[in-house]
Amino acid sequence: MEHTDMPAATPVRTLVADAALARHVARVQFTRYATKGAGAWIVALAVLEALAGLTLRGGWVFLVVAAFTAALLLLGYRRLLRCTLDELAPGTELRAAVEPEGLRIELGGNRTVRTYRSVRRVEVRGDVVFLQWRSTGRWGAIPAALVPEPDLSLLRTRVTAAADPVRPGR
Numbered sequence: 001m002e003h004t005d006m007p008a009a010t011p012v013r014t015l016v017a018d019a020a021l022a023r024h025v026a027r028v029q030f031t032r033y034a035t036k037g038a039g040a041w042i043v044a045l046a047v048l049e050a051l052a053g054l055t056l057r058g059g060w061v062f063l064v065v066a067a068f069t070a071a072l073l074l075l076g077y078r079r080l081l082r083c084t085l086d087e088l089a090p091g092t093e094l095r096a097a098v099e100p101e102g103l104r105i106e107l108g109g110n111r112t113v114r115t116y117r118s119v120r121r122v123e124v125r126g127d128v129v130f131l132q133w134r135s136t137g138r139w140g141a142i143p144a145a146l147v148p149e150p151d152l153s154l155l156r157t158r159v160t161a162a163a164d165p166v167r168p169g170r
Contacts, residue, residue: 009099010151015143022088026081028128029141033080034073046070096146098155103131105142116162122155 015021033039046069053063087107088094095106102115114131121132127144129152147155 009097009104010154012095012097012104013146013148013151015094015145017088017092017094018090019085021143022085022090023081025088025128025141025143026077026084028125029084029130029139030077030080032123032125032130032139033076042069042073046073094143094146096142098147098151098158103147103155105146116155116158119159120163122152122159124152 034043046066049062049066049069053059053061053066056062089108092108093106095104097104099113102113103119104111104113106112114133118134119131120134120137121130123130123132124144128141129144129147131140131142132138133140144152
């Protein structure tokens with residue numbers, strides 16, 4: 001009998017996308033963007049501009065800038081929604097598994113295996129799992145139903161272990 005130190009893969013989780021799922025994932029992604037980092041600063045700036053426009057005499061310039069900022073945020077959301085609807089088109093079969101070599105993600109006919117080393121961080125917001133890619137710093141999102149507990153714990157453990165490998169001779 002052959003012995004292997006490689007842990008087995010978790011079961012393949014399957015989900016069929018519908019329009020409601022794509023809209024929900026896009027909404028959660030946008031909310032995350034608007035409440036963290038640069039997005040939060042943009043939203044705060046728009047609110048401050050609107051308040052200044054409403055309270056200052058001749059503050060119409062602030063109101064125009066606030067409206068412009070809000071329009072840019074809305075356009076960003078619409079673009080995100082369009083991309084998410086393309087990726088999670090109704091009827092698309094989604095699959096994921098935490099495998100020994102990486103996280104396998106299948107969207108329709110597209111299959112990719114993301115090594116644990118390529119993932120910088122894993123975050124969960126409600127029922128969406130966010131993965132930050134080490135190479136670009138960008139975030140990807142998948143429905144949490146594809147990576148439920150204990151798969152999520154295993155994913156986090158493997159990402160952490162890959163980020164800080166123990167070097168031989170230490």
